[in-house]
Amino acid sequence: MSTVKSAGGMKIKDMKVYAMGSAWRTLIFVRLETTDGIHGTGECSLTNREGGVLGYLDGVKKKHVLGSDPFDIEDLWLRMYRNEFWRGGVIAMTALSGIELACWDIVGKATGRPVWQLLGGKCRDRIKAYANAWYTVERTPKSIARRLKDVTAMGYQGVKVDPFGPGDYELSRKEQSLSVGIIEAIRGAGGPDLDIFVEGHGRFSVATAAAVARELAPFRPGWFEEPVPPDNYDVLARAGAAITPLMPVAAGERVYTRWGARDLLEHGKVDIAQFDVIHCGGILELKKMAAIADSHYVPVAPHNSQGPICTAASVHAGFTIQNLKVQECFDDFAEPHVRDAVIGFPRVTDGHFLPPRQPGLGVELNLDVIKAHPVKEVFFNLWDPEWHRRGFTGGGATATPKVGRKAR
Numbered sequence: 121m122s123t124v125k126s127a128g129g130m131k132i133k134d135m136k137v138y139a140m141g142s143a144w145r146t147l148i149f150v151r152l153e154t155t156d157g158i159h160g161t162g163e164c165s166l167t168n169r170e171g172g173v174l175g176y177l178d179g180v181k182k183k184h185v186l187g188s189d190p191f192d193i194e195d196l197w198l199r200m201y202r203n204e205f206w207r208g209g210v211i212a213m214t215a216l217s218g219i220e221l222a223c224w225d226i227v228g229k230a231t232g233r234p235v236w237q238l239l240g241g242k243c244r245d246r247i248k249a250y251a252n253a254w255y256t257v258e259r260t261p262k263s264i265a266r267r268l269k270d271v272t273a274m275g276y277q278g279v280k281v282d283p284f285g286p287g288d289y290e291l292s293r294k295e296q297s298l299s300v301g302i303i304e305a306i307r308g309a310g311g312p313d314l315d316i317f318v319e320g321h322g323r324f325s326v327a328t329a330a331a332v333a334r335e336l337a338p339f340r341p342g343w344f345e346e347p348v349p350p351d352n353y354d355v356l357a358r359a360g361a362a363i364t365p366l367m368p369v370a371a372g373e374r375v376y377t378r379w380g381a382r383d384l385l386e387h388g389k390v391d392i393a394q395f396d397v398i399h400c401g402g403i404l405e406l407k408k409m410a411a412i413a414d415s416h417y418v419p420v421a422p423h424n425s426q427g428p429i430c431t432a433a434s435v436h437a438g439f440t441i442q443n444l445k446v447q448e449c450f451d452d453f454a455e456p457h458v459r460d461a462v463i464g465f466p467r468v469t470d471g472h473f474l475p476p477r478q479p480g481l482g483v484e485l486n487l488d489v490i491k492a493h494p495v496k497e498v499f500f501n502l503w504d505p506e507w508h509r510r511g512f513t514g515g516g517a518t519a520t521p522k523v524g525r526k527a528r
C-alpha cells in the first residue's frame with residue numbers, strides 16, 4: 121500500500137480535458153495531475169451540451185481546481201457549488217461531477233484501495249446489470265426480439281427499451297399498438313424471468329402514460345421510466361397514482377444534488393430513483409441522494425448512458441449503497457473505440473458486476489484511441505424517427521453500431 125502524506129501535502133497542479141467523438145455523443149474525460157505524481161481520471165460527458173461543459177471546465181480550472189488538495193473533496197465540491205452564486209444546472213453539475221470522480225481516483229491510488237472500500241465498504245458481493253442501447257435495429261417486434269437473443273446470450277438478465285418511437289404527449293392507436301407489441305415480443309423471446317424496463321423519455325401526458333401502462337401491465341415491466349416530462353413533479357405524482365398500481369414508476373436521471381432528490385421524493389411520485397453519478401454531483405452526492413431515497417423506502421437504480429468511466433464510478437458507488445436495485449450499462453453496445461478508450465473499466469460477467477480490485481476507480485485513458493477519434497458534429501434527437509439507431513448525424517441514418525463483445 122502507498123504511504124499517504126499528511127493532510128495538505130498533495131495538490132492538484134494540472135487539469136487536462138480530452139474529448140472523443142462517437143456515433144451519437146461526445147465523450148469528455150478529465151484528468152487531474154498532482155504534485156506527488158499521481159493522476160486521477162473522471163468523466164464529464166453530457167449529450168448535446170458538450171460545448172458548455174468544455175467551456176465551464178476551462179473556467180473553473182484556475183478558479184477552483186488548481187492548488188486544491190484532492191483529498192479535500194467536500195471542500196472542493198462546496199466551493200464549486202456554493203461559491204459560484206448560480207448554483208446547479210446540468211452543465212455545472214456535470215463538470216463538478218467529473219472533477220469529483222477524478223479526486224476519488226487519486227485518493228484511491230494514493231491509499232492503494234479501490235474507491236468502494238473508501239466509501240464504507242461493500243454491502244453486496246455483486247450488482248445485477250441491465251443492458252441499454254442494444255435495440256439499434258428496425259423498430260418492429262420481430263427485429264427487436266431477434267436482437268434480444270444476442271443480449272441474453274451475453275449473460276444479461278435485464279434490458280431496457282424505449283418502444284415508443286418519437287411520440288409526444290399522445291400516441292396514435294397504430295403507434296401504441298406497435299409499442300405494446302414490441303414489449304410483448306421481448307417478453308415472449310426473453311421468457312418470464314427477464315427484467316424488462318420500459319423507457320418513456322419524459323414524453324407523455326398523464327392520460328397517455330396511464331393508457332400505455334394499462335396495456336403493458338400483462339407483460340410485467342420492471343418499471344415505467346419517465347412516463348411524463350421531468351419539469352412538473354405534481355404531474356409526475358398524478359401519473360404515478362395511475363401507474364403504480366400496475367407497475368413501478370422510475371425517474372430521477374435529470375435530478376441534481378441532495379436538494380433535487382428531496383424535491384423529487386417529497387413532491388413527485390417515484391418508486392425507483394435513477395440519479396446519475398456524472399450529472400448529480402459525483403460519488404459522494406450520489407450516496408447522499410441515495411440515503412434520502414432510502415429514508416422514503418425507495419430503491420436506487422443509477423442512470424448510466426455515457427462512457428465507461430461513468431460505469432466505473434457507478435459500480436464503485438453501487439457496492440456501498442444500501443438501497444441499490446440494479447445498474448444500467450451501455451458499454452457492451454457501444455462502438456469498439458468507446459470501450460478501447462478506457463482501460464480497466466468494470467465489465468458485465470454473467471449479468472452482474474463484481475467488485476473492482478484495482479486502486480482508485482481502476483481505469484486509465486488510452487490517449488492514442490481518444491486522439492484517433494476526434495469530436496464530430498452530432499445531435500441526439502429523441503424526436504427523430506430513427507433516434508433509436510443511435511447512429512445518425514444531422515438527421516441522416518448511418519451504420520448501426522454492432523452488439524459488443526461477449527461478457528467476460
